[in-house]
Amino acid sequence: MISVKNLSKIYEPDGFIAVNHIDFEIPTGSIACIIGTSGCGKTTTLKMLNRLVEPSTGEIRVNNELAITYDPVEWRRKIGYVIQKAGLLPHMTVRENITLLSRILKRDKKHIVEKSNELLNMIGMDPNTFADRYPIELSGGQQQRVGIARALMEDPPILLMDEPFGALDPITRNSMHEELMYMNEKLHKTIVIVTHDMEEAFKLGNQVMLMNKGEIIQMGNEKDFKENPKNQFVEDFVSGQLG
Amino acid sequence: MGNLVKVLFFFLLTTHLWSKELTIGSKAFSESIILSEMLAQVLEENYNYKINRKMNLGGTKVLFDALDGGDIDLYPDYTGTGYIMLLKMQGETDPQAVYDIVKKEYENRFGITWSPSLGFNNTYAIAVRENDPRFKEIKTISDIIPIANKLRFVAAHESMERKDGYKAFKEFYKIPFDDNKAKGVDSGLMYSAIRDDHADMIMSYSTDGRIKAYNLKILEDDKKFFPPYYAAFLVKEKTLEDHPALVEIFELFDDFISEEEMIEMNDLVDRAKREPKNIAHNFLVQKGIIKGKIKKPQLSKGFIAYTLSKKNYLLKITKEHLLLSFGALFLALLVSIPTGVALTRFPKLSKLVFPIINTVQTIPSLALLGFLIPLMGIGYLPAVIALFLYSLLPLIRNTYSGIEGVNSNYIEASRGLGLTPMQILFKVEIPLAMPIILAGVRTASVIVIGTATLAALVGAGGLGEPIFRGVATVNGNLILLGAIPSAILAIVVDKFWEVLEKKLVSPGIRL
Ligand SMILES: Nc1ncnc2c1ncn2[C@@H]1O[C@H](COP(=O)(O)OP(=O)(O)O)[C@@H](O)[C@H]1O
Ligand SMILES: [Mg+2]
Numbered sequence: 001m002i003s004v005k006n007l008s009k010i011y012e013p014d015g016f017i018a019v020n021h022i023d024f025e026i027p028t029g030s031i032a033c034i035i036g037t038s039g040c041g042k043t044t045t046l047k048m049l050n051r052l053v054e055p056s057t058g059e060i061r062v063n064n065e066l067a068i069t070y071d072p073v074e075w076r077r078k079i080g081y082v083i084q085k086a087g088l089l090p091h092m093t094v095r096e097n098i099t100l101l102s103r104i105l106k107r108d109k110k111h112i113v114e115k116s117n118e119l120l121n122m123i124g125m126d127p128n129t130f131a132d133r134y135p136i137e138l139s140g141g142q143q144q145r146v147g148i149a150r151a152l153m154e155d156p157p158i159l160l161m162d163e164p165f166g167a168l169d170p171i172t173r174n175s176m177h178e179e180l181m182y183m184n185e186k187l188h189k190t191i192v193i194v195t196h197d198m199e200e201a202f203k204l205g206n207q208v209m210l211m212n213k214g215e216i217i218q219m220g221n222e223k224d225f226k227e228n229p230k231n232q233f234v235e236d237f238v239s240g241q242l243g
Numbered sequence: 244m245g246n247l248v249k250v251l252f253f254f255l256l257t258t259h260l261w262s263k264e265l266t267i268g269s270k271a272f273s274e275s276i277i278l279s280e281m282l283a284q285v286l287e288e289n290y291n292y293k294i295n296r297k298m299n300l301g302g303t304k305v306l307f308d309a310l311d312g313g314d315i316d317l318y319p320d321y322t323g324t325g326y327i328m329l330l331k332m333q334g335e336t337d338p339q340a341v342y343d344i345v346k347k348e349y350e351n352r353f354g355i356t357w358s359p360s361l362g363f364n365n366t367y368a369i370a371v372r373e374n375d376p377r378f379k380e381i382k383t384i385s386d387i388i389p390i391a392n393k394l395r396f397v398a399a400h401e402s403m404e405r406k407d408g409y410k411a412f413k414e415f416y417k418i419p420f421d422d423n424k425a426k427g428v429d430s431g432l433m434y435s436a437i438r439d440d441h442a443d444m445i446m447s448y449s450t451d452g453r454i455k456a457y458n459l460k461i462l463e464d465d466k467k468f469f470p471p472y473y474a475a476f477l478v479k480e481k482t483l484e485d486h487p488a489l490v491e492i493f494e495l496f497d498d499f500i501s502e503e504e505m506i507e508m509n510d511l512v513d514r515a516k517r518e519p520k521n522i523a524h525n526f527l528v529q530k531g532i533i534k535g536k537i538k539k540p541q542l543s544k545g546f547i548a549y550t551l552s553k554k555n556y557l558l559k560i561t562k563e564h565l566l567l568s569f570g571a572l573f574l575a576l577l578v579s580i581p582t583g584v585a586l587t588r589f590p591k592l593s594k595l596v597f598p599i600i601n602t603v604q605t606i607p608s609l610a611l612l613g614f615l616i617p618l619m620g621i622g623y624l625p626a627v628i629a630l631f632l633y634s635l636l637p638l639i640r641n642t643y644s645g646i647e648g649v650n651s652n653y654i655e656a657s658r659g660l661g662l663t664p665m666q667i668l669f670k671v672e673i674p675l676a677m678p679i680i681l682a683g684v685r686t687a688s689v690i691v692i693g694t695a696t697l698a699a700l701v702g703a704g705g706l707g708e709p710i711f712r713g714v715a716t717v718n719g720n721l722i723l724l725g726a727i728p729s730a731i732l733a734i735v736v737d738k739f740w741e742v743l744e745k746k747l748v749s750p751g752i753r754l
Contacts, residue, residue: 052658052659077660081659081660083659087655087656088656089656089671090675090751091675091749092749092751093751100670101662104666104670134749134751160659
């Protein structure tokens, strides 16, 4: 479970408030989607969860462990992170990308090979065909799958994804949605996805958080948003006039 | 304890006193090499000395600094050079008076003395082509005034600058030369320039063999402008005290060589391509100074045969060249890669560092060597340091821009994965910057291997040595002996990096 209290981010030196005192909880095994217009603080919120950005106020707990008590690098190693266009390292093969952290942590060699094969099979990419390819030899969808496999290699309880499907064509995006939901049923990770696509948020998220100007305006499921929009902004956003 | 030190000191002093070893230098032209050879051979043959030869060093300043700093013990110079270039004096033209002045001043100021004059005067002389119709009626320098503005005047670089050089000469005689037609060249090249009609008039050395050989005629210095340039050896007074043999030889060499003899010896080296060593040997044998047989000229060889006959020498200078180039490159890599990385971490520092190394890069290589000699003497050290400084810019700049250019997406992905800054540097940033870093290494290699040929001018040897010696003695084979291997070397090293690049750069970013 992820639990966030009173979380804010003020960017110095101009004192811009990117995230303004937000609170939320995400139960273990569920998928939460953060949505909102561009610049509303989604990425900042996500990056504070794995301490790529240090919060200005508030606290973050994962399974009751307080983030701030950890070394940031240690903390990040327990959290999978996937960014748009995957961020695969171009000088490493698919397998090298997936196993980079495990090799740095000096995991057992046999385990590394078996686990990476298992992940490649899970994302539907045959290890014999793809393990030794370089990112440039993969399609956008394949790269995104490898990015997810890499994030899962050390079996983190949490997976953070920043607009993971934004750059994909609709057909690939749809099949990736199915795969992700299927995967989560099996693996039971707690997943936070940033998106700006309302339809995607409703489809994937057990819980949707709509942000505006650094604040969470409304939190709930599709039904809550459609039947009880909190204000005009939420209504406009859900009806597709914003975002 | 104190006594032990005294004994040790005395021991060192006396062994130094009796050590029969001397280092003799020479300037980079035949006459200077021949004179140094003579001194070296008498010391070797008759006094059982071990002689280190540092021939073909750069100009007067390089040699004087080397003597002053103790890198060499002796070298031949000319009274006029000391008088004008070093003492910066002017006006006196009487040979004995000039000799007395330089001897006294050198002793008082530097503790360096002059041997008695060797006998000949190698002053400057204005030479023209004998068969040039414009000079048919002209005998003296004053006679050229009416046609002077059409003349192409060529002199050695040194003579364009000296106090008794082109400018003073022009002013003294009030000759209306066109400055745009006056050019400085390497002293070895001005003779072929006038022979081949690329020049109408040169400021020649009066003992150069090519005056006769190329049918040049000397115009009379009717107003007595050129000061006397009598040759003699320079040595520290202290060295002279420690080596009585030198005093004996200097007496022997007093008034020893006439102008005609010197011209002939120079001609034998410059035109007949004889070895200065053999010419000096023959002269000494003829004069009965040393024992031995007259060395006959060998038949002139083609380039291949010539190179084969110089195999060992070629090997030695190639080794020197590699040691210089890779020594400098290795040092530079050691310094540049961490510096380049550090600059990406402290962008403010880069605003300070880049202007400095950019400036170093723009200093001409000869000038840089000139600055370094007073600080480090002559030989390997100043040469390696100069080459090192030249390779810094491409290496630091490419490391810096290579790492700066890494897409921030990859850095963020790596941080998110849980890599430490060091792991990101070594596993992500450096591998991704590798093609650009290696391009810098290739550039630096080419610069270093090319520039290393200049190291010969400061006594560091290398493939430049035969090039300079060849230019100075008009020996094409000798020039090629240095030029071809250094070109091959540059190509080979470039190929080497190309092969290494395939190993060091991931195929993922080469595709
Ligand atoms: N490092 C930073 N320094 C200053 N301002 C930043 C920084 N990162 C983001 N911001 C600002 O904070 C706001 C929120 O950014 P972000 O969280 O990236 O928004 P988004 O919802 O589009 O992901 C934006 O206005 C952005 O300009
Ligand atoms: Mg964003």
